[in-house]
Every structure is written in structure tokens, then in C-alpha cells.
Amino acid sequence: MASTEKTAAVLLARSSVTGAASREMEELAASLQATGEVGHVTHAFSEQGTPSLREVLTALAGEGFEEVRILPCLLPMEPGFRVWIDRSINRWRAEEPLQHGPSVRVAQPPGSLGAMQALLRDMLASEPCEPAPTPASALPSAGSLIPSQKRRVLVCQGGPCNNAGAAVIWGHLRNEQKRLNLRTTGDGVMTAKSTCLGPCNLAPVLQVFPEGTYYGGVDEAGIDRIIEEHLLGGRVLRELAYDPLPVKQALR
Missing domain, CATH: 3.40.50.1400 (Rossmann fold)
Known part of the structure; x- marks a missing residue:
């Protein structure tokens, strides 16, 4: 030790x-x-x-x-x-x-841990606070802008993808989106978590629109390449991409 x-x-x-x-x-x-x-x-x-x-x-x-x-x-x-x-x-x-x-x-x-019970007792004994009042209207009165970004990236959050590291690639994608200003660079990129995208054996999976391209077996390095090639360069990264076919596909 x-x-x-x-x-x-x-x-x-x-x-x-x-x-x-x-x-x-x-x-x-x-x-x-x-x-x-x-x-x-x-x-x-x-x-x-x-x-x-x-x-x-x-x-x-x-x-x-x-x-x-x-x-x-x-x-x-x-x-x-x-x-x-x-x-x-x-x-x-x-x-x-x-x-x-x-x-x-x-x-x-x-x-x-045994100390959790003591912590919960301390929380119970602490001075409680009243809930903050809810504003009369949570919607902005001036309206909202419609996003102009043309690209969407969905990161699957299904069970197999989570077990394969979906949280890792989601966090890396979001951090790179902020660092590289992807929302306003090129065509603009928006990102979102998704329920199961389908091809679970390719986990972790993400899908890029408007092309609808599926990417499987993605890690942080793969995210970097997808950003450079596809999101910024407009070229599908064939090495990690999977096309819809009438037969089952395994992770390459």
C-alpha cells in the first residue's frame, strides 16, 4: 500500500x-x-x-x-x-x-457503508426548507428561436450501450461540442441522448442525421474522428459506419 x-x-x-x-x-x-x-x-x-x-x-x-x-x-x-x-x-x-x-x-x-445511516439521520435532523415558489409562467414571453443546426447526433442509452460505455462517449461528445463550438461551426450540431436505437450488438451506438448514419463500437477516439470527418468534413467515416442491410451484422 x-x-x-x-x-x-x-x-x-x-x-x-x-x-x-x-x-x-x-x-x-x-x-x-x-x-x-x-x-x-x-x-x-x-x-x-x-x-x-x-x-x-x-x-x-x-x-x-x-x-x-x-x-x-x-x-x-x-x-x-x-x-x-x-x-x-x-x-x-x-x-x-x-x-x-x-x-x-x-x-x-x-x-x-455504515456511515450512510448516520448521514441520513443528520439530514433528517437538519433544518428543512420550504419549496421555492413556482413562477406564474416558466415560458419566455418573447417566444423562442427555432434551432438552425442541420446536424443531429443521437447517442443510444439502451442497456447494452450503457454497459459498453455510452456514458463515456456521451460525455466526451458533449465536452468536445462545447470546446469546438460545434453548435455554431459549419452546419451546426445538436446532440441528444436516445432510447434504444436498435442494433444492440454494435454497442455503443450513435446515429448522425440528416444522413441517418449508424456508428457502432465507438470510443472517445472514434468520437474525435466522427467529429472531424463527418460533422465538420461532411464525409461518412466508413470504418465505423454500418449501413442498413436485410441481414444481421456483427461488430467489425
Whole structure:
């Protein structure tokens, strides 16, 4: 086991679409850091939001930490989320072949710990707040603009796709959409999660419109290539694309 100074902890949350969520994770990390029980504490997001788990693991490896403990901050702990954590770690190890990289271990989920009962009691005993009043009308009186983006990317969220890492590619796609200003670049791109898109054995699956192109077996690197070739270049990435055929197709 690594010494305290050589051990880092990563608070792993699902996603962040606002600055407030990121600040809350930063405050939680600082609170744990103040205990002195671990050398360094940071946070990461599994879906939308930065930094990603892969980015954090790479940074901690570069800083020379010998052990990284991932603390999943999720209730309830969905089986698919734990599968995602394991696969993300294994994928990172394969992509970052470090001779002396840190060991990466995953803590037990919060719901399985005895301290959760005490935490729930504290919540029950805390001063409750009244619900905020609902505005008379939540719709803007001036109306809404119709989106001008011509491209749509649907990321399947069916069971097989989630188990195969759909959350990873969704988060990476959303982060790249923001970084590259894809909403306003070229034809413009909008992204959305989808229920099952059909070809489950090609998981994870996404579909690009207006062509309706199916892509299967996509990872973060595949997302980068689809953005460059298809969304920005207007050319279907044949290597990952699957055409509708009257016969069943297997993942290539």
C-alpha cells in the first residue's frame, strides 16, 4: 500500500452542466483534503463536465502518485455505472502504457457503508426548507428561436450501450461540442441522448442525421474522428459506419 503522501483520491460524480455543480465537487474535495488522510484529492465527471476520469488519471500518473482511489459519489449505485468505472480504468491503462503507473482502486459505494445511516439521520435532523415558489409562467414571453443546426447526433442509452460505455462517449461528445463550438461551426450540431436505437450488438451506438448514419463500437477516439470527418468534413467515416442491410451484422 502506498504512503499517504503518494496516494490520491478522486471524487467521481455523474455529470456537471453548471458551474455550481463543479464548485460543489471542489468544496467536497477540499473538505476531504483538509483531513490529511490522503496526499491529494480531486474530482472528475463520468459524463458531461470536466475534468474527465481519463484526464485526471493521466494527470495524477504524471505527478508520480503510486495509488489512486476512486470514490464513486452516486446513489443508488447502478450496476452499469460500476461497469463503466472498471472499463474506463482498463481502457485508460491500455491507452496510457506507463511503466510505473499508479495502482487504481475503487472504493465501496456510499450506500453500502455504515456511515450512510448516520448521514441520513443528520439530514433528517437538519433544518428543512420550504419549496421555492413556482413562477406564474416558466415560458419566455418573447417566444423562442427555432434551432438552425442541420446536424443531429443521437447517442443510444439502451442497456447494452450503457454497459459498453455510452456514458463515456456521451460525455466526451458533449465536452468536445462545447470546446469546438460545434453548435455554431459549419452546419451546426445538436446532440441528444436516445432510447434504444436498435442494433444492440454494435454497442455503443450513435446515429448522425440528416444522413441517418449508424456508428457502432465507438470510443472517445472514434468520437474525435466522427467529429472531424463527418460533422465538420461532411464525409461518412466508413470504418465505423454500418449501413442498413436485410441481414444481421456483427461488430467489425
